[in-house]
Amino acid sequence: MYDRERVLDILGWGAFAFAASVFFLPVLNPDIYWHLSAGKYTLAHLGPPRTDFLSWPLAGAEWVDFEWLPQVFYYLLHKAGGFRALLLFKVLVLALTLLVFRATALLYGRRAALPFLLPLFTAAIMPNCDLRPENFTLLFFSLTLYFLEKSRLSSIPSGVKFRAAFLFFFALWANTHAGYLYGLALLGLYAAGEFFTEELPYIYGKAPFARPGRSLEYLKLFFLGLAASLANPYGWKIYAVISNHQRHISTLQDHIQEWAALDFNNAYQWPYALVLAVAMCSFAFSLLRRRHVVYAHFAALLFFAWASASHSRHIPFFVITGLAFTLALPWEKPEPRRRVLAWGGGALWLAAAWWFYSGLVWTQYTGKAQLAKWGSEGMAAFLRANKSELSGLKLYNYWSWGGWLGWELGPEYKPFIDGRYLFHDRINEVTGLSGNIPKWRTLIAKYEFDLALIKLDEPNLPAKRRLAGGGETVAWRPAYLFYLPRKDWAVVYWDYSTAALVRRAAVPAAWLAGHEFRWLRPGDTLNLPGPLLAGELPLRELRRELDRYLRWHTADHDRSVNGEVPAFVKGLEALCAGKGAKCAK
Numbered sequence: 001m002y003d004r005e006r007v008l009d010i011l012g013w014g015a016f017a018f019a020a021s022v023f024f025l026p027v028l029n030p031d032i033y034w035h036l037s038a039g040k041y042t043l044a045h046l047g048p049p050r051t052d053f054l055s056w057p058l059a060g061a062e063w064v065d066f067e068w069l070p071q072v073f074y075y076l077l078h079k080a081g082g083f084r085a086l087l088l089f090k091v092l093v094l095a096l097t098l099l100v101f102r103a104t105a106l107l108y109g110r111r112a113a114l115p116f117l118l119p120l121f122t123a124a125i126m127p128n129c130d131l132r133p134e135n136f137t138l139l140f141f142s143l144t145l146y147f148l149e150k151s152r153l154s155s156i157p158s159g160v161k162f163r164a165a166f167l168f169f170f171a172l173w174a175n176t177h178a179g180y181l182y183g184l185a186l187l188g189l190y191a192a193g194e195f196f197t198e199e200l201p202y203i204y205g206k207a208p209f210a211r212p213g214r215s216l217e218y219l220k221l222f223f224l225g226l227a228a229s230l231a232n233p234y235g236w237k238i239y240a241v242i243s244n245h246q247r248h249i250s251t252l253q254d255h256i257q258e259w260a261a262l263d264f265n266n267a268y269q270w271p272y273a274l275v276l277a278v279a280m281c282s283f284a285f286s287l288l289r290r291r292h293v294v295y296a297h298f299a300a301l302l303f304f305a306w307a308s309a310s311h312s313r314h315i316p317f318f319v320i321t322g323l324a325f326t327l328a329l330p331w332e333k334p335e336p337r338r339r340v341l342a343w344g345g346g347a348l349w350l351a352a353a354w355w356f357y358s359g360l361v362w363t364q365y366t367g368k369a370q371l372a373k374w375g376s377e378g379m380a381a382f383l384r385a386n387k388s389e390l391s392g393l394k395l396y397n398y399w400s401w402g403g404w405l406g407w408e409l410g411p412e413y414k415p416f417i418d419g420r421y422l423f424h425d426r427i428n429e430v431t432g433l434s435g436n437i438p439k440w441r442t443l444i445a446k447y448e449f450d451l452a453l454i455k456l457d458e459p460n461l462p463a464k465r466r467l468a469g470g471g472e473t474v475a476w477r478p479a480y481l482f483y484l485p486r487k488d489w490a491v492v493y494w495d496y497s498t499a500a501l502v503r504r505a506a507v508p509a510a511w512l513a514g515h516e517f518r519w520l521r522p523g524d525t526l527n528l529p530g531p532l533l534a535g536e537l538p539l540r541e542l543r544r545e546l547d548r549y550l551r552w553h554t555a556d557h558d559r560s561v562n563g564e565v566p567a568f569v570k571g572l573e574a575l576c577a578g579k580g581a582k583c584a585k
Contacts (some may be wrong), residue, residue: 012114019122021357022129024095025364026371027083029130031419032074033374033403037410038065039075039423045191048233054406056394056414057447058422064234064241067133069175074131077242086131088476092430093135096296098122099106100142101320107149110327121323123271125316126361140169140317145320147329148218150192153295166221170228178242182317184225191218193296227255241421248419248424255431260314267360272315276305279322286329297325305414344516352512355557374404375499378452383493383500387412389511390502392451399423399430401453418445440483450506452489454480456497456522465527478523490515493552494522496561519546525568532572538584539576542569 018167020297032055042048048068052058065071076083101121105114128134151157164322195215201207232238245252252259263269283301286292286561286581300321308318364371383390397405402418417423417430433440437460444452458479465475499522504512510578519528519537531537546569553561576583 002090008111008114012102012111012118015115015118016102016118018357019118020091021094022122022126022361023091024087025126025129025361026366026369027087027090027131028371029132030087030374030403032131032214033407034420035071035128035133035401035403036078037406039071039073040151042068042072043075047562054410054415054420055402055422057416059414061422063422064237065314066174066178066234066238066241067176068233069172069231070133070177074581086335090129090131090135093139094273097135097142098137100139100146103325104146104149105327107146107153108327113327116349117323117327118348119357120271120275121319123353123356123361124319125277126271127268128313128316133177134179134313135184136176139187140173140176141179141317142320143169143181144186146295147326148186152190152294156214158217163284166224167228167231171231174229174238175232176555178238180225180229181242182314183560184222184229184363185303186300186321187218187225189223190296191215191222191302194218195386196299216293222390244421244424248427250422251427253311255427259311262309262312268416269312269315270317272308272357275319276308278486279318279326280305282326282329286572289332292330294325294328295319297328299326324544349377355553362548366451373381375408375453376495377499378495378553379493379500380408383409383413384412386492386511388584389507390451391419393502394505396447396449396452396454398453398455399427405453413541415450418549435461435479437461437479437482444483450503452480452484452501452502454484454499456494458481475527477527478521481524491517491521494549515544515548517548518570520549520565527566529571529575532574532583533581535582535584538560539573 037054038049041053042065048065048071051065052061052063073089074086077089082089098118098121102114102118105111105117111119122129125138159435169321170180170183173183187261192215195212198210198213198215202209216290222461229238230236242516253261262273264273279301282297283293287298301318304314304321307314372385387409391409394415395416396413397417399417399419402415405413405415405525406418418427429443429446442528456478460480461475461477461482463477463482464472480499480501488504489501490512492512494517502512519542520532528537528542532542547567549565575581
């Protein structure tokens with residue numbers, strides 16, 4: 001006869017390993033770079049930054065770096081082991097979160113549910129599992145829920161040591177991430193739910209008004225946590241950061257995926273939608289058919305359902321509470337005839353889980369700890385080598401590049417914008433630029449950039465071009481030539497996807513003469529055969545610019561076009577060797 005508990009343990013831990021595979025996805029978060037810069041600053045100055053030291057538009061402006069503690073960990077880990085160490089640290093924090101959730105499920109004796117539950121849990125929180133300070137909030141929130149459920153099923157701890165530990169826990173959380181507010185919300189909801197439960201006899205007229213008991217204890221813990229949140233380097237000012245997020249919430253929803261509302265077209269949110277449906281239907285069944293409800297659970301479920309449907313970054317908090325509270329319902333053992341349906345449903349879910357993980361999780365494995373490239377290694381090398389001429393200029397960069405630039409090239413180069421809350425009021429200015437020439441011109445005129453680092457992903461635009469023998473033709477030109485016109489701006493670096501242009505008046509003429517690409521410009525090379533064959537473009541100039549291009553690109557620059565550019569120039573030389581060509585040597 002088999003040992004049922006042993007089999008369940010094996011299946012449960014197997015499901016744990018299966019579910020934890022979500023945590024090994026490579027790092028995508030572009031904000032990790034400014035987190036690294038801030039961590040380095042904190043260690044160097046023995047304290048977190050008080051003002052912006054990274055960007056040039058807001059240099060010296062007040063910065064409440066409420067995530068300063070994880071940034072120190074990130075910097076030390078990156079220094080010791082690069083992105084691989086950061087990835088393993090992320091895995092550790094999220095695996096601990098999964099362990100705490102497992103322990104919560106076991107409070108209700110639901111060991112048999114773990115093989116089905118754990119893969120669903122991690123699939124539902126997968127979009128929020130990148131390397132972020134929020135990883136700590138998921139762990140601390142899970143610990144808070146475990147404590148509340150354990151105390152609900154037994155008794156609330158008391159005493160000086162417990163309260164001191166509780167104060168330390170919330171102070172640590174507040175210095176890690178602003179998500180401690182979710183923990184406070186959970187405490188407040190438990191206090192409200194318990195108060196309603198205590199006063200039910202009074203509400204129904206069966207007893208006098210009762211003096212609050214457990215609800216008062218939860219409320220005391222709420223205020224202890226609130227007081228502990230002020231034990232941070234910035235005091236009450238961390239609430240100004242939260243106010244900033246709320247003030248710009250509509251902008252964040254429009255431009256940042258994690259702030260967007262629930263989207264059923266997003267396959268990565270389907271597991272959350274399943275959790276939402278299961279939890280809400282289970283509570284409705286329990287309330288309507290069995291007249292059973294834990295009011296603290298009901299209040300928290302409604303709150304986090306609303307929060308997660310409004311902003312996808314709140315999804316993990318509903319998943320954690322919704323699944324736990326569903327397990328806490330007084331489920332009865334199914335009748336024999338219904339067990340077949342239960343096992344069939346379980347098998348169907350496992351098949352769906354395998355499809356989800358094999359199609360949407362494991363396909364993202366690359367063997368590298370860092371998947372995304374923000375900016376360009378070749379561009380960074382070029383800017384580093386020419387910092388004496390370029391580093392003091394007003395630099396334009398894309399929003400997602402700012403953290404990388406500050407980390408790779410600071411403090412000599414200061415980005416224009418990055419992902420910090422300081423720039424929330426500028427997001428609308430720097431988004432929707434692709435192909436929008438008037439918006440580009442407005443932005444450039446407002447900030448008076450001297451150095452522009454751009455992406456080569458805009459569509460070419462038609463422009464009239466005069467022919468040497470008279471007449472006109474239509475040529476398709478790269479979009480940047482319309483908002484960074486050649487008479488004012490010069491291309492000084494480019495590769496497969498990025499380019500650097502400098503305002504001519506901002507650099508010495510001699511330096512510019514040795515670095516400008518007057519002809520061999522990205523996106524414009526197809527317009528070269530005409531001028532070349534007409535003798536307007538000497539071949540020696542083209543060869544000189546080819547040598548200049550290859551000088552800044554080595555074989556390991558993954559965004560270079562080393563093979564294509566020489567082959568293209570050779571093709572032009574072959575044209576010039578043809579009969580009737582008037583190429584100037």
